[in-house]
Amino acid sequence: MSIWNRLLGIRNTENTNNVISHKIISAPHDLPNYVIIDIEIGLKDHKIHDIGALRHDGATYHKTSKEELFNFLDGTDYICGHNIIHHDAKYLFIDQPCHWFLVDTLYISPLLFPERPYHRLLKDDKLISEQINNPVNDCEKAKDLLLDEIARWNSLSDKKRKLFASILKDKKEFEGFLSMVGAEHVNExxxxxxxxxxxxxxxxxxxxxxxxxxxxxxxxxxxxxxxxxxxxxxxxxxxxxxxxxxxxxxxxLRHTSCNENCAYCNTQLDVLHNLKVFFGYEHFRTYEGEPLQEQAAEAAVKGKSLLAIFPTGGGKSLTFQLPALMSGRSVHGLTVIISPLQSLMKDQVDNLADRGITDAVTINGLLDPITRALSIQRVQDGEASLLYISPEMLRSKTIEKILMARHVVRFVIDEAHCFSSWGQDFRVDYLYIGKFIRKYQQKKRCKNPIPISCFTATAKQKVVQDICDYFKQMLNLDMELFASKASRTNLRYSVIHAENDHDKYSKLRSLMGEHNCPTIIYVSRTKHTKELAAKLTHDGYEALPFNGKMDSDEKIANQDAFMNDQVHIIVATSAFGMGIDKKDVGLVVHYDISNSLENYVQEAGRAGRDPSLSARCYVLYSDNDLDKHFILLNQTKLSISEIQQIWKAIKDLTRQRMRVSCSALEIARQAGWMIQCSILKPAYAQLWLLWSKVDIW
Structure with a gap:
């Protein structure tokens, strides 16, 4: 029998449904005699340094003597406090039993004030106090909270009060409060x-x-x-x-479909119903008659992990945005989207905002400190259902902290080919994603693994296998595959040979004159973006540059100008375009050849995102371009001596400690490599193949 029943006794009453209930006999007044207590504990000695108490009649106590405090408590029925059961009581009653009911305002508050805007006195598990380290003032705040909790409890319906009292009647964190308010409970x-x-x-x-x-x-x-x-x-x-x-x-309760003709599941967990609600579409997109987009969204709603290979412009964003918005409404959850491209994050957040969906937030290096702080606050306050971050951000303690305080329902990984050293854009920080998720699940004590969704526009069989093997080994997840074989029938590809650089530019100008439409021109080097954009602008074709080394403000301004049709031509490196959802791009020109076929497919695929638009994709090349390309590839191969240097650097890094965390660039510097990062990029893949074999994180 609980302390509730032992001390107060019970009497039987009968309700109209003949269900036996029990009425708690509380004190004869509206509220029984009570005292609010708050104590200050030393961080080092863990002893009581100060005690504050406030009695129901307004009398206060502010000393350090427990004996005098117990005299002050004479005639009191209830001792109240904020986190008193698991904190203050441990120190107050360490050497003697407690003969009072303990009423904890902390544990009842989320039950009675779960909705935004939250109770003004609550901030995490602390009370907001204008006076610091004054326990009597904290008692005043706790009293205000207690009285508001009692008022809120009395405002609940009789059935709801009976439900909560019946569920929580034997739980020490709640039974004191339930006794104080004279709560009823039922057994059946x-x-x-x-x-x-x-x-x-x-x-x-x-x-x-x-x-x-x-x-x-x-x-x-x-x-x-x-x-x-x-x-x-x-x-x-x-x-x-x-x-x-x-x-x-x-x-x-809210996001596990029963498949038994339940009215809730048939609407709230139905992807077609929610596709209409959030995006206004009646149907999903199909690929050669296959409903892969719908199937992938359905798999996500059912909590499965998946790998989707959809063509550029094939609607992969909607495939993860829709389940994220659904879980945001149903379980108030957060979906974390990991992308290597800041332009993708901003573009997708803006596109959702244009639809009136303000659930998406991005935190990245392009944000100024104030905007970044506001974005973090929005995630903490529950205003975000989708959070866009780069893989590097997972190493941030701030990101880890805000994710720990939210219900993360899924991790979405865009450009998933970056996991594989065989992919066209191997990204070393992707290898940390699985480690982060594994540690996160352990800290959160998750009952079930958090599902993963991976997306890419193109992937060889070896890349697909690498992605699936990675998540099987790291998180014991089996990835369900949704692969489209659809071809981009609205794109026409052409290759134009040029004799020299002058001839190449002349042919580019001719293409600009023939096509008056939004155009992306890809070049291989960052300095060429500004040179070629300036040259075109001088010749009457207004163009803007974009590359990864530009100032963040200039990058954002140039991207916005292109997206908003203020300028029709952008000259960019491969840093531009991934995730950019501009549907009316009618022309993509590769002024320099891509370093892989996969990269070319990705970049050319920025054209014709609107399936009804016929778009052109051109490659301009000269014989010198191919020579330069192969020279660069040969320069980036690792020699035997360089591999030996790397192993020596690893031994030096781990000489003093067994576990270290460092990037490929740091290892290269430790090895004495003084080479530009852009030249090292393919070598990094080889380096990380070696580094990933050494488990010394």
Whole structure:
């Protein structure tokens, strides 16, 4: 029998449904005698340094003596405080038993104030206080919170009060408060009561009886969140830390399709229904008659991990955005999209905003400190359902902290070919993604693995195998494959030979004169972007440059000018274009040849994203271009002596400690390589093949 029943006793009453309930006999007044207590504990000695107390009649206590405090408590029925059960009581009653009811305002607050805007006194698990380190002032704040909690409790419907009291009646974090407010509880009919109160809000076939018996506190917090009308409301981070199964239960109730003709699942978890709601489309896109886009979105909603290979402009963004928006509404979850390209992040966030969807946030190196801080705050406050970051950002403690406080429902990895050394754009930081997710799941004590969605526009069989093997080895995930074989029938490809550089530019000008449409011109070197853009502008074809080494403000301005049709021509390196969703690009010209066929397919695919638009793709080349290309490739091969230098650098780095974390560039510098990063890029792939074999992270 709980302390609630032992000390106050119970009497039986009967409700209209003949279900036996129990009425707590509380104090004879509206509120019993109580004292609010707050203590200050030394960080080093872990002893009481200060005690503050506030009695129901307004009397205060502010000393350090526990004996005098107990005299002050004489005649009191309840001792109240913020986190008193698991903090203050440990120090107050370390050498003697507690004879009072303990009422903890901390644990009841997320139950009664789950919705934005949250209670003004609450900030994580602390009370906001204008006076620092004054326990009496903190008691005043705690009293305000307690009275507001009691008022909110009394405003709930009789059925809802009875439900929460019945679920939590034997839990020490709640029983003191329930006793103070004279809560009723029932022993039977709880499952039917939940279904009645939450009809249309949860799956009707969820195992409610199991949740009540095995996870009562988590179930109560989950129901409180489900009851909110603002989907941006989130469960506080400290609740998720202490009760990690809250996330699992919300998903079980709201994002696990029963396939049993449930009204909730048939609408809220139906991808076609939500496609119309969020994007206004009646149907998904098909590839040669195959509904791969719909199938991939459906797999994501069902919690599967997947690898989707869709052509550039084939709608892969919608395939992960739709499930992310659905889970944002259903479980208040966050989907983390990892992309190597800052331009992609900004473009997709802007496109969603144009549709009136403000759930997407990006945090990247292009943001100024104020904008970055506001973006972080939006994620922390629950305003974001989609967070776009680069793989490098996973090493940031700030990113880890804000993700720990949110319910992350899925990691989406764009340009997934970057996992493979055989891919066209091997990216070393991609190899850290699996390590981060594994550690994140351990810290969050996740009941089930967090699913992964990988997307790319083109991938060889070896690359596909590398991606699947990576996630199987790192996270024991099996990736379901959705591969399109659709060809871009609206693109026409041409190769034009030029005798020399003068002839090449002359042919480029002719193409500009023939095609008056948004145009991307790709060059291989960053300095050529500005030179060629200036030359075209001088000749009457207004153009802007774009490359990875430009100032971030200039990059954003030039990208926006092209996207908003202020200028029709942009001269860029391969840093531009991935994820840029400009549907009316009618011409792509490769002024310099690409360093791989895969890169060319990616870059040429920026044209004709609107399937109804016929677009042209040209390659301008001279014999000298091919010679330069092969010379560069030969320069980047690793020799035996260079491999030996690398191994020596690794031994030097690990001489003092067994575990280190450093980039390929740092290893190259340790080895004494004084080469430009752009020349080292292919060599990095070889270097990381060696480095990945040494597990000394």
């Amino acid at each position: 009919g709880l499952v039917e009561l939940v279904k009645d109160l939450y009809v249309g809000k949860i799956c009707r076939h969820a195992d409610i009886d199991m949740l009540i018996k095995q996870h009562p506190c988590e179930f109560a917090y989950a129901l409180a969140l489900i009851d909110t009308t603002d989907y941006r409301s989130i469960t506080p981070g400290w609740v998720l830390y202490n009760y990690p199964d809250v996330e699992f239960i919300v998903k079980l």
